[in-house]
Amino acid sequence: MEKENYKRNTENFMTNQENFMLAFRSNVERFAKDNNLTIKNLSEMSDLSFATLNSFLYGNAKDCKLSTAIKLSTAFGISLDELVGAETIPEEMRNGLNIVRNFPKRTQYMIHWLLKYHQKLMAKQKSKNVMHIMKPQVRHGEGIYVTNHFEILDITDCKELIAPSVFISMYLPGEVYMPKYAPGDILLLARGGYNETGVEYVMIHEKRIYIVKKEQRNGIEVYSDIVNPYFSIAVGEEDKIVGYIVNVLCEEQNGLREVRGTI
Secondary structure, eight states, X not given: OOGGGSOOOOTXXXXXXXXXXXXXXXXXXXXXXXXXXXXXXXXXXXXOOHHHHHHHHHSOOSOOOHHHHHHHHHHHTSOHHHHHTOOOSOHHHHHHHHHHHTSOHHHHHHHHHHHHHHHHHHHTOSOSOEEEEEOOEEXXXXXXXXXXXXXXXXXXXXXXXXXXXXXXXXXXXXXXXTTTSOTTOEEEEESSOOOSTTOEEEEEETTEEEEEEEEEETTEEEEEEXXXXXXXXXXXXXXXXXXXXXXXXXXXXXXXXXXXXXX
16 A cells, blocks of 8 residues: 555544553554554564564553654654654644645645745744734625735734734725724634634635624524624534634734724
């Protein structure tokens, strides 16, 4: 089997800080099961003897050589951290690796290019207190649509307005969400979200950006547009929730000013 064709979804791999060998064995077995691999297959692809693998998986060994773990990790195309279940890599980073490695090569190349592009943007900034800002556009005089236009926003003078959970900002074009949000408002978005009443989310669905809130309609939890009562979508059916709105800023000649804060 080609290495590129392996199923390498490690989300369900075991982690165990008190018994690495238990997690290690379990994860090797899961990888083998997910890919219909026998011990003989594992032996051939990892250059480990059948006896070594059989003893490792079904014997009473309390430990194994580091070289064994490295050979299996290399053969599987996953990190040693994930295979051993050591959790030395933060969860978000592991999740990112898990997502990217299962993309086609062309998509991986595109992601690499995008990262390098943003690295160059960051390198041009004198200040290190910056944030990426999305620049969507209004089409047909209504509706905000996703673009691939990003810039760097210098937040040096307003660090106290930026909650630790904020990871990106979005420039709001047009008058779609007037009067609550004005053209040129900068929405600061945080990861995840609350289930509390009143929290507003930036949502992407079919390439269009909506500002929505959660509510119950006919016993179903939905995201409903904050200005268009006719648009709603069941929670879970949206393409992407970017984040929830934590703060709103606007640009003026003397810098950024807070319009409305929630932190």
